[in-house]
Amino acid sequence: MVTAVSPSDNSGDGLSLLPDDILLHILSRLSSDPRDWSRLACVSSRFAKLVGSVCCRSWCSHFIPTVTADLLSGSDDLPGGWAALRKLSMCCPGLHHAGVLLDEYPSPKRDRRSIWEPHLAPSHWGFSREEGSKLLAGRFRADCLYVSQWPGCVHAEKRRKYFVFRGVFKDFKQSSVWKAVNEVKKSRVEAKCAFCDGKETWDLHSAFCLRMELNLHEGAPIVRAFVCENGHVSGAQVRKPLHL
Known part of the structure; x- marks a missing residue:
């Protein structure tokens, strides 16, 4: 865009x-x-x-x-x-906004910049509330989160494969997730929303809003997702090749 x-x-x-x-x-x-x-x-x-x-x-x-x-x-x-x-319905937020590489590569300087910033997704995948419910921890299942249908936008790197998704909460400021991210001080992050002009962003992983069984593998997050003040979600599921 x-x-x-x-x-x-x-x-x-x-x-x-x-x-x-x-x-x-x-x-x-x-x-x-x-x-x-x-x-x-x-x-x-x-x-x-x-x-x-x-x-x-x-x-x-x-x-x-x-x-x-x-x-x-x-x-x-x-x-x-x-x-x-x-924009959310047709654009991948990119790896940078999805948050999975912030710790590994704080200052990306690669030639393939299109995968880092928002770009057109391969197709219009549509949205599913069921997929959103699968991401959230049990106490947040009453919240309504629409997420792009699997597999989203796939980016294969040398050591990992990233399934980047995007989504939106209904009535975010009245949701249990909104209350949770405000209570956890470490959940606020320095990352802009990929879809709107929202200036505040929170890490759903740090605020314990994601399902625990999806969160860690060998000490590293498998699913990472950010949400902005307007309820727009950018995230990714990380998969490592079997031979690693």
Whole structure:
């Protein structure tokens, strides 16, 4: 996805004179490449508003209707915004945001930078509440977590294979997980959300929110996941080759 910049109020020659319905019709024709709306949102504040509030909401309602309807039940507000949900539905958060390599490689300097930062996933995997429930410890099973369907985005390194997933909590600020991450001081991490502008992030592993049987193998975490203040989750399951 394109890195966001502050859009100006000048939307270009002639385009600023078009009514919203005409602009939305034009924007609807530019949805084949997922990056186009992100680029246009950088052009002007008007484009950014139309893309974020109308185009992305319509896209989510069409392609992930069940998740969209559930996240909105009883509320008209979507924490993090519609553009973030659309990005989450089609983008891998990358290894850096998933957190599994922070301890091993604090300053990645590899040529394959595409696997470190958010990038388009191989396909639209959809989301499953059942998969989210499998990740959470027993006392958090009442929370609603939608996670991308297995296997997510697969990255094979020399010594490990990473199955990178992403997800979103429903009503995160009312969830038991939210209460837990705030109670554990060591759970706060210096990592930005891969999908929204959330400035606060917590480690679900450090806050004991993940299933214990998934957590450790020979002293190292098998599953690592971060959650931002808007309930967006970035994580990965680590698998080592059998010969190691």
